[in-house]
Amino acid sequence: MDHAANGQPTDGPAVDEAQEADEGSPVSRALEGIREEVAALSDGRVADYIPELAHADPDTFGIAAVSAHGRSYCVGDAEHAFTLQSISKPFVYAVAVEELGLDAVHGHVGAEPSGEPFNAISLDERGRPENPMINAGAIVTTSLVRGTEGRFEHIRSVLSDFAGRRLSVDEDVYRSEAETGHRNRALGYLSLAGGVLVGPVEEAVQDYFRQCALSVTVRDLAVMAATLSVGGVNPVTGRRVVSQRTARHALSVMASCGMYDRAGEWGLRVGIPAKSGVSGGILAAAPGAFGLGVFSPPLDEAGNSVRGVAALERLSDDYDLHMLRTPAEPPSPMHSVTRAGGTLDVRLRGEIDFLAAEQVVSRLAEAIDDARVTSVSVALERVSGLSDAARSLLAAELTELADAGVDATVSDPRGVRRA
Numbered sequence: 001m002d003h004a005a006n007g008q009p010t011d012g013p014a015v016d017e018a019q020e021a022d023e024g025s026p027v028s029r030a031l032e033g034i035r036e037e038v039a040a041l042s043d044g045r046v047a048d049y050i051p052e053l054a055h056a057d058p059d060t061f062g063i064a065a066v067s068a069h070g071r072s073y074c075v076g077d078a079e080h081a082f083t084l085q086s087i088s089k090p091f092v093y094a095v096a097v098e099e100l101g102l103d104a105v106h107g108h109v110g111a112e113p114s115g116e117p118f119n120a121i122s123l124d125e126r127g128r129p130e131n132p133m134i135n136a137g138a139i140v141t142t143s144l145v146r147g148t149e150g151r152f153e154h155i156r157s158v159l160s161d162f163a164g165r166r167l168s169v170d171e172d173v174y175r176s177e178a179e180t181g182h183r184n185r186a187l188g189y190l191s192l193a194g195g196v197l198v199g200p201v202e203e204a205v206q207d208y209f210r211q212c213a214l215s216v217t218v219r220d221l222a223v224m225a226a227t228l229s230v231g232g233v234n235p236v237t238g239r240r241v242v243s244q245r246t247a248r249h250a251l252s253v254m255a256s257c258g259m260y261d262r263a264g265e266w267g268l269r270v271g272i273p274a275k276s277g278v279s280g281g282i283l284a285a286a287p288g289a290f291g292l293g294v295f296s297p298p299l300d301e302a303g304n305s306v307r308g309v310a311a312l313e314r315l316s317d318d319y320d321l322h323m324l325r326t327p328a329e330p331p332s333p334m335h336s337v338t339r340a341g342g343t344l345d346v347r348l349r350g351e352i353d354f355l356a357a358e359q360v361v362s363r364l365a366e367a368i369d370d371a372r373v374t375s376v377s378v379a380l381e382r383v384s385g386l387s388d389a390a391r392s393l394l395a396a397e398l399t400e401l402a403d404a405g406v407d408a409t410v411s412d413p414r415g416v417r418r419a
């Protein structure tokens with residue numbers, strides 16, 4: 001067992017050394033540039049309402065990024081261990097959704113940004129906490145998890161899969177919050193009274209305190225985020241942790257509710273689904289691109305790391321990571337379109353999603369109006385994947401062609417139409 005900078009055990013290396021990207025890489029240098037600039041910010045206060053958190057060194061500052069392909073880049077205090085706190089919430093939400101399904105979970109907790117602080121006493125008209133990212137909602141979400149190996153062990157094991165290594169509880173922080181977290185107990189009892197919290201409040205609250213006290217590094221945050229970014233498969237270990245749909249649900253609640261009462265401003269200026277924690281961490285998951293982790297303990301009034309917010313604003317801007325940026329024009333899905341005699345020969349390529357399929361079917365439909373064409377042949381040899389939406393659009397167009405008397409044949413040696 002090795003020990004991180006603050007003496008907390010970290011149970012083995014965070015990621016496979018082989019995946020560690022070169023420190024001299026331009027990506028690391030760019031991260032370092034942002035870190036140096038943002039380090040000059042000295043506002044904010046270290047959280048002390050959980051007494052143990054008050055010991056954090058305000059100057060500690062690390063940034064990590066993990067690409068969708070699993071390469072990691074870390075600068076600053078990358079090996080420093082700190083506790084997840086609220087960053088655990090989207091992951092435990094994912095555990096609950098995976099186990100119970102989306103509708104069952106949202107029978108107990110809403111999905112609307114509360115516009116209020118993380119510890120607000122905020123229940124909607126149905127008695128549900130407003131969303132799973134505020135404390136009340138997160139305690140309810142934790143209470144829903146079952147897991148065969150015991151609730152907390154199940155949570156720890158899935159969160160460890162997200163990080164790609166076994167995470168351990170910082171017992172001092174856990175005890176410190178368990179001794180003082182009476183407001184969270186109160187939120188638990190209110191949710192019990194509202195009929196949405198399952199089972200003994202104290203057990204749910206204890207497991208919530210434990211999940212908040214899981215010890216991580218910025219590198220872990222970036223790996224966890226990257227796992228959500230790429231749809232639920234940890235890009236470092238290659239292991240599927242949750243379904244693609246569950247990953248999308250977690251990203252959605254992070255996007256709308258992850259930054260508490262700063263969610264709107266965050267969407268405008270950063271636009272990366274994110275979750276912050278009072279220990280000073282922020283995790284951000286840019287879909288299909290990068291997982292990011294930042295740690296710096298001084299917090300703004302909303303409870304978000306001051307340097308973390310500034311660093312992510314810069315990262316989003318400099319590297320075009322806003323989720324609502326205009327996507328690049330994708331390559332044409334048509335490798336070639338030729339006509340030989342009465343046959344239109346269409347060879348497709350690459351990943352065919354709904355937009356690409358729309359291009360293809362509109363081209364195929366022209367064959368119906370073209371008197372010279374009596375048959376079409378569609379070749380899928382070069383197609384690496386068809387989305388469900390694309391598959392059904394293509395099937396519908398083939399039926400149209402047949403109905404119009406155009407003979408259609410499909411060659412699909414890789415079986416992408418069946419996948």
Ligand SMILES: NC(=O)CC[C@H](N)C(=O)O
Nearest residue numbers: 085086118135212277278
């Ligand atoms: N915003 C946070 O990180 C809050 C988490 C902390 N454990 C609490 O419940 O108060």
